[in-house]
Each structure stands twice: as structure tokens, then as C-alpha cells.
Amino acid sequence: MTNNDPRSHDQSNTADSAEQIDQEILVAYLDDELTHQERETVENRLSKDEPFRQKMQRLQASWDMLDHLPTSDPSDSLTRTTLEMVSVSVSQEMETVQITREKKASYRWVGRSLSLLVAAGIGYLLFTALLQSPNRRLVRDLPLIAELDIYRHADDLEFVEKLRDTGLFSELVSGDVEESMFPRFSEDLSKRNVEVERLTADQKQELESLNRRFSALPTEEKASMRLLHNSLKKQPSPETLYNIMANYDRWLKTQPAQTRIEIEELPVDDRITRIEQVAVRYQQDQLEKVFRSKLTLQDMYAIRKWLDRYFANHRSQIQQQLPTELRNRIAATSTPENRWRTIMGAFDAKSLRLPSPTEKELAELRQIRPEVAAYFDLGEDTTSVLRKVRDIFKAMVRSRIDDHDIPQERLRYFYTNVLNDSQREELENMPMMRMKEKLRVLYIQHYSRNKGTSRTRK
């Protein structure tokens, strides 16, 4: 390797003067090509030998001036024309090969040559097909194109992180949603070609349509989406952030057009505030759908406990059906609520068939209260019972109601936005503890009413 002996000679035709040796040593020093010992020797001399030090400074100064060396930017079409040129050249090579082979081939080899040419031809056609600009872009931007709306609505990483911080979109907050039409595409570009090939005709048609929409977007927006995609990959939990984006997109699509437009036009911070307001209201609506029955909050708590017992009774049957990934996720969750979210998610996605409740379990449900028995209409098939249990569970999750209490922020929202002035005045005139108790009662009463009863929301 490099001989960095400070006393070494220049092996070309330059004169072997002491000055040239000094220069060589200094240049190697500036290029960080000296050994530790050589470096120490040079630095020792630099500290004592003023002319030597000045020479080093002049060499460095001229080196720094190379920053001013003018450079050109490549023309916009350079990439395209390079790829086209390569494509044409490959084509010409193939023709040459074909002609040569035709001339030289004996009958014995005709069959083999033809197969080689066919193979080469297929390779070339594949190459040129993929080389067409729209296809190249499609493969490269495939994850963005396939989930165009998710990326468009997400803006940038900062917005996604703020969405995450709201805690609203960690779990799906919308109602029934369509799963993505496409599989998650690989980050490995070479695999994407194969993945696209494997899509069904419908998927390809949909992808084509999305690609047209993507192509029509302004360059800045496309660049911003690519940036978001690349930034996500660098995050510690890209999957979590992506799921938040997906949940947000699905939720946004459930909103009236006017709300969507209003939200999307706001600056990031205002948008987050507005999303929180709208989402909380949405959650309340979801809750109310369930409460339109005559179920009370206490009924729901009882049903929730029934769900836990049901899981305990059928644990092995449920777990056996779950894919390993979900099974591991359940094993890693610390709360029954998270466990149920995962199970219900799989149930919704139809990848899990929940075991029918036993007669004994149905009897337990019936025993909670006659209204509960009526709600479940226990004459129905057991799958329907489980769907209704799922609805209740989801409503509780969406409304942030757990087994312990109504969260403070929900009470605060209820107090500020749902109660009327006279109710608020009544509460304000009560002692603090009594006021809190009364507020909880009003809250439960409010959400336990049937649809059509007097509503106090403003």
C-alpha cells in the first residue's frame, strides 16, 4: 500500500530535492495519508519550523480555493437520454448477435440459438418495457401511488407526529372501512416488478388510475410525498406512524366534504386542533349509536366483563386461529383492552372466526338485565351476538370509556360543549365533590338516553 516514508523519493522524473520531499510530506499530511508516527513528526516540525509551516498554509490555501472551481448541472433530460441510449444500444447489440448467429449457425445449432435469442429478446422487452418513463416512475413511487390518499392527507412527518401525539388515531376510529386494495409493497425495488406482475387485473387497473392521479400532481407535492415516505423509513417505528396515517385517512373520508375541506385548508397546528374537536365529536356520535338502545353504561361495563370471561373460556381456540404476528402482539400487550383491540381487528378483517358463545355464556349475557337480553335478541345467531358485542366494545374504545372511570377530558368536554347554561349554573353552585358526582351522573344519563329524547348538546 502507500509508502509514506517521509524520506521516500518521488518515483517519477521530478528532481529529488529536499523541497520536493517536504512538499510531498506536507501534501500527504494534509490528505491524512501519514501514519500516526509520521504525523507526529510533521506536527512537531510544524511547531518549530516557520518556513515549513508557511508552506503548509499556502498549500492548504490553494487547496481551499478549489471550492471556486465552476461546475455544471446536468441537463434535465440527462437521465432519460442515458437510459434511452442504453436501451437502444442493447437493442442494436441484440441485432448484431442475431445476424452473427444466423451466419454461423449450423442446422444443429439453430434450435439452441433461437432459444437463446428468444430468452434475450424477452429480457430486452422486459427491460425496455420497464424502462418506459411512466413505468419506471410507477415502480419507484409504488408505495405512494398505491396509498395515494394516505400520503396526500399526511402532509409531512411533523404533521404525522402531531397526529400521533393526539392519541386519536392509534386505533381505528372510523366505522366499517375498506382494507387497502393492494398488498404492502416491498422497499426493495427489484422485488416490486414481481409484485406488480402478481397483481390481479382489477388491482392493475386501479393502480393505473392512481398512477394517473399521482402523475397529475404538482412536482412539489410529489417530492413532499417521497420525502415523507423516506423520512418514515428512518423512524424507529415506521409501521406505527404509517398506521396512524392510514387511520387518519380513513377517518377523514368518513367526514362530510365541508369538514374535510375545512380541515385540509388549515395550517398544521390549527388543523390538529380542529381534528381533535371533530374526532371527539365523532366518537361521541359512535357511542350514541350504541346507546340508542336501552343499554346503560353499567350494562356496557358488565358486557365488557362478560367479554373477558368469554376470552378466558375460548383462549386456546381464538389464539390458534391468529397469525403468529398477532399472537405475539397479544402476548406482548399489557392490558386486556389492547388484547381485545387486536382480536376485534382480526375479527373485522375476517381473518378470525370467533367461537360461538356457549349456552351458559349466552345465559350470562341474558342475566345482566332484560334490556341487555332484548338488545342482543338472543334468538339471533351467535355470530350476530358477537358482532353486537364487538360494536359495544368499539364504542367503549372510541369513547375512551374504560372499566374504571370516565376520563377527565371527556367530562370537561361534556361540561363545556354538551351541557346547557342552566345545567352548568346548577353545577357551579354545588360543592366541588358533589359537583363532580353530579357531572358523572349527567354524563351517564345523557349517553344512556334513547335517540329522540331531549338532547342538550349545543
Add this chain to the structure above:
Amino acid sequence: MALTESIPNYVQTDPDVRLMLQVQNDDPVAFEELVERYQTRLLHLLEHLIHRKEQAEDLVQEVFLRVYRARKTYSVQAKFSTWLFTIANNVANNALRKLSRRKEVNIVGSSSGESAAKPMDEMALAASGLMPARQLASAEMSEVVRLAVQSLSERQRTALLLSRFEHMSYAEIADVMELTPQAIKSLLSRARGNLKTILEPYFQDGARP
């Protein structure tokens, strides 16, 4: 020392090597990725090696064509950039030879077998005659530096550009130029000495203009 300890695993350490291996498997997207990653760097090198900006893009394309043609015989023996710039160096040398034959390039004499250099005194005079020290506008400074780089021999210039802009070690430059690291050390010493001589009027008293 075991062989595996002395040879870096370029497949693991160099993402561009991995891309090139995908190109070897006829992946056009990987090839495009390499084109986009390197075209600007190649353009900067080639435009200063052949002094002809308008032809530099053609040479960039020539380099990539050679890369694509060589894909099936590509074997991982160095960083991808080392292999690529070796091809670029060969392409530039061929182009300069053709230009020289056509007398389309201003090659005046040669020194020490390092062709294509303009006489040092001529270049120094041209550069120093532009403007007094510390009064150069940015564009003029660029021109001075361009002339200074142009004054170097072909090999000095190649070594200098690879060192300065590609941050290559002497060993890597030696691989690209098919010389020994010691020869690169001498080349760079002379190149930087020549630069210093030409540009010295512009940083009198150690001050940069």
C-alpha cells in the same frame, strides 16, 4: 491475517455495490438509481478532465453504457465508485486521445510524459493578469481556479479531482488510475505544488481573496 479480515465486504458496506448487483440481474430501476446518483459527480469530473463542458454529458452517457454492458461480468472487488471512476478515467483518456488526433484540443507540448498540460508559466501569467489580489469577483475567481486546474497535466488533474471532490484515498485513486499509491502521492504533490504556484498571487500574506 485471514483473507476475510483484510478484504472489506463491499456488498455489506456499499449500497451502490448492491444496486449494481441488481443491475447485473437486469433490474432497470436499480440502473436508473445508479445513473441518478452518479451522473452529476461524473459530469463534474469529466468536464474538467476534457475541458469541454458540452461533450462531458456525452461522456457521462458513455460511462453508463459501459457500466451496463459490463454488468454480467461485474465482480465485487472494490467500492462501486472506484470501479465507476476507473471506467470514467478510461473514457476520458480515450476522448482526449481522439480530440488530440483531431487537433481539436489545445494541448501545447507535454512534460514528464503527462500530456495535455498548458505550460505553467503561460497559465500563471494568464491567471495573474486577470485582477489584483483580493479584488476578484466570484466569477473571476472561478475562472482563475478553472485555468489553474486546466494547467495541470492530465494525470495530475485526474488525481487532484478524485482526491478533492470524490474524497478518495491514495490507494483508491491508484486503483482508478492503475498506478501505485506512491505514484499517486508524487502526482498529487506536484499537482498541489503547481496549484500553489499559480494561485499564490491570490492569497498573498496567507489571506484568501
